[in-house]
Amino acid sequence: MNEDDLVIDAFEARTQRRHDRRALFTAALGAAAVGSAFAYSDPALAQSAVTDTDVLNFALNLEYLEAQFYLYAVNGTGLPATLTGSGSTAGGTVTGGAQVDFTTDPVVGAYAREIAADEQAHVNFLRTALGSAAVAMPNINISGAADGPFTAAARAAGVVDSTSGVFNPYADPTSFLLGAYIFEDVGVTAYKGAAPLLSNKTFLEAAAGILAVEAYHAAIVRTTLYAKGVPALVEATEKISAARDALDGSPTEDLIRGIAPKDDAGIMPSGSGATLTSNIAPLNVNGLAYSRSTGQVLNIVYLNAATATMGGFFPNGVNGNIRSTT
Amino acid sequence: MIDHRNALDLLAAADTRRAARRRFLKVAGGGTLALGGISLLSGCFDSEDDDAPNPTPTPTPTPAAVTDSDILNLALNLEYLEAQYYLYAVNGSGLAANLTASGTGTAGGSVTGGAKVDFSGDALVGAYAREIAADEAAHVAFLRAALGSAAIAMPNINISGDASGAFTAAARAAGVIGASDTFNPYSSPENFLLGAYLFEDVGVTAYKGAAPLLSSKVFLEAAAGILAAEAYHAGLVRTVLYAKGIAAPALVTAAGKISDARDALDQGGDTDQGLTGTGGAANLVPADADAIAYSRNSRQVHNIVYLNATGANQNGGGFFPNGTNNPNPTLRVGLP
Numbered sequence: 254m255n256e257d258d259l260v261i262d263a264f265e266a267r268t269q270r271r272h273d274r275r276a277l278f279t280a281a282l283g284a285a286a287v288g289s290a291f292a293y294s295d296p297a298l299a300q301s302a303v304t305d306t307d308v309l310n311f312a313l314n315l316e317y318l319e320a321q322f323y324l325y326a327v328n329g330t331g332l333p334a335t336l337t338g339s340g341s342t343a344g345g346t347v348t349g350g351a352q353v354d355f356t357t358d359p360v361v362g363a364y365a366r367e368i369a370a371d372e373q374a375h376v377n378f379l380r381t382a383l384g385s386a387a388v389a390m391p392n393i394n395i396s397g398a399a400d401g402p403f404t405a406a407a408r409a410a411g412v413v414d415s416t417s418g419v420f421n422p423y424a425d426p427t428s429f430l431l432g433a434y435i436f437e438d439v440g441v442t443a444y445k446g447a448a449p450l451l452s453n454k455t456f457l458e459a460a461a462g463i464l465a466v467e468a469y470h471a472a473i474v475r476t477t478l479y480a481k482g483v484p485a486l487v488e489a490t491e492k493i494s495a496a497r498d499a500l501d502g503s504p505t506e507d508l509i510r511g512i513a514p515k516d517d518a519g520i521m522p523s524g525s526g527a528t529l530t531s532n533i534a535p536l537n538v539n540g541l542a543y544s545r546s547t548g549q550v551l552n553i554v555y556l557n558a559a560t561a562t563m564g565g566f567f568p569n570g571v572n573g574n575i576r577s578t579t
Numbered sequence: 580m581i582d583h584r585n586a587l588d589l590l591a592a593a594d595t596r597r598a599a600r601r602r603f604l605k606v607a608g609g610g611t612l613a614l615g616g617i618s619l620l621s622g623c624f625d626s627e628d629d630d631a632p633n634p635t636p637t638p639t640p641t642p643a644a645v646t647d648s649d650i651l652n653l654a655l656n657l658e659y660l661e662a663q664y665y666l667y668a669v670n671g672s673g674l675a676a677n678l679t680a681s682g683t684g685t686a687g688g689s690v691t692g693g694a695k696v697d698f699s700g701d702a703l704v705g706a707y708a709r710e711i712a713a714d715e716a717a718h719v720a721f722l723r724a725a726l727g728s729a730a731i732a733m734p735n736i737n738i739s740g741d742a743s744g745a746f747t748a749a750a751r752a753a754g755v756i757g758a759s760d761t762f763n764p765y766s767s768p769e770n771f772l773l774g775a776y777l778f779e780d781v782g783v784t785a786y787k788g789a790a791p792l793l794s795s796k797v798f799l800e801a802a803a804g805i806l807a808a809e810a811y812h813a814g815l816v817r818t819v820l821y822a823k824g825i826a827a828p829a830l831v832t833a834a835g836k837i838s839d840a841r842d843a844l845d846q847g848g849d850t851d852q853g854l855t856g857t858g859g860a861a862n863l864v865p866a867d868a869d870a871i872a873y874s875r876n877s878r879q880v881h882n883i884v885y886l887n888a889t890g891a892n893q894n895g896g897g898f899f900p901n902g903t904n905n906p907n908p909t910l911r912v913g914l915p
Contacts, residue, residue: 469864
């Protein structure tokens with residue numbers, strides 16, 4: 254870039270500067286949006302003025318769930334009681350959970366151990382940030398039995414037979430990966446949808462940092478599943494994604510904020526041969542990850558597309574002020 | 580609910596993400612482009628937006644407050660670099676001229692180097708390369724559309740794999756190769772992955788550092804969306820390198836050296852991590868003790884991409900031989 258170009262750019266920049274913010278908004282949002290307040294995608298939240306504490310506690314509930322799943326898979330036991338209670342309130346119970354035998358796939362075992370440590374660290378971080386305001390862990394169900402939420406989810410998705418199939422994510426490393434698949438992209442979309450709700454810049458930066466880590470996790474799981482080269486696994490991810498899509502409703506599309514009726518995608522590649530293109534990162538046409546509202550996230554973890562305050566992985570609902578799907 | 584769907588879409592957005600990726604790969608080398616949901620109010624420019632050059636040299640501007648536009652332009656420079664690298668690796672050619680010019684028509688800079696990688700021996704890595712290339716082209720298009728007339732032109736970029744190129748300089752400095760050796764990221768799928776490794780974690784830390792500075796909640800959410808995308812990419816590259824590294828440990832060693840080099844360049848303590856941790860455990864997620872990703876500020880990011888080990892490249896060098904472009908001069912410099 255030569256001196257003249259720099260001068261031209263500087264000149265343009267100066268004349269542009271006082272129009273910058275307005276131009277940026279009008280170009281991107283349309284004239285009507287300038288000066289408009291940020292619109293919550295979930296109307297229920299708009300009415301109740303969500304606090305940072307509410308948002309972090311919502312995240313904490315999800316981290317409790319993830320941490321318990323991964324810790325059981327790796328260790329056969331979950332979070333210690335010191336990381337699930339709040340004040341004099343003991344943490345809830347965990348139904349199910351079992352150690353996975355990773356001897357046939359030690360690399361996946363290595364990934365599982367790393368992710369488990371990360372999720373426990375997230376629980377610890379959020380509890381520390383919230384202090385006495387942290388909610389206790391609610392009752393959690395991560396059972397792989399016929400009457401557990403993994404089976405319910407798998408039947409609804411068509412991954413196993415809809416009336417008699419059983420999905421046990423602890424049965425083997427590949428089943429574990431599919432169980433992880435159920436959670437990780439949801440974590441990404443949850444943090445992405447929640448980040449703009451935070452007022453405190455420090456919490457916002459931390460949420461962005463956890464968002465990034467959940468995306469790293471999701472990429473590990475999706476890449477590992479894809480690289481196995483087993484069509485049935487790819488199909489299973491497509492079915493799980495379609496099921497999540499069906500559970501979380503059809504919000505109006507917003508291609509800048511990443512909101513969409515179809516906000517999930519499996520790892521089915523496109524093209525073939527010299528045009529084969531993977532789909533490890535589920536992104537919209539702008540290359541942006543999707544956002545889910547808290548209500549949408551709860552639709553998925555409660556395994557209920559309708560209005561609900563409990564179910565699925567949280568048989569008695571999550572704790573805190575953000576607990577309903579609508 | 581703010582309605583962002585625009586009545587002035589020049590082109591319809593693709594129906595599905597997968598179809599969109601195929602189109603980006605084709606059109607990034609020329610032709611029309613799908614823009615996702617962003618109005619280009621091209622008729623709204625006023626007379627002050629015409630780009631008649633000012634013959635009087637501009638005095639050094641006093642540091643201005645950083646605007647959202649400045650931050651998005653900072654991101655755009657990095658996306659130009661990533662997009663060019665991946666598009667060349669996949670197609671043998673880069674972004675079309677209409678995707679590198681400034682928002683007011685100033686032509687973009689030149690690209691030195693770049694070559695198509697032969698992925699015929701590694702179909703999966705080729706698939707990953709095509710996916711990432713399409714995503715980075717989409718990021719360039721998105722940021723340009725969001726910035727409109729404020730979009731900065733692409734600066735000169737060096738992605739050369741020859742002896743005098745930026746990759747060789749980086750690899751020598753990191754000790755990945757000897758002091759008189761050459762590193763060509765286009766010569767094999769593994770080298771391509773190492774080249775990608777160099778960029779992706781930097782992208783994550785850059786967006787993490789910058790996103791919270793945005794005033795607009797909408798663009799904060801969008802920046803978080805790009806942050807997540809870069810983390811998916813980085814996770815993908817790290818997973819593939821780690822898995823390959825089981826049979827080829829030199830890959831893991833090389834990645835570790837690149838991480839160490841970035842740590843040295845950003846002068847910010849130990850914020851970069853290779854693919855293995857204590858006792859050789861998998862470390863696919865570079866994060867702190869709270870399992871939170873690291874941040875880098877603009878100066879630190881620039882120090883890495885300028886390969887500014889001594890201060891001599893504080894204003895340009897490495898992958899940006901003449902520096903990045905930004906109306907705000909504080910967002911195009913490295914560390915002293």
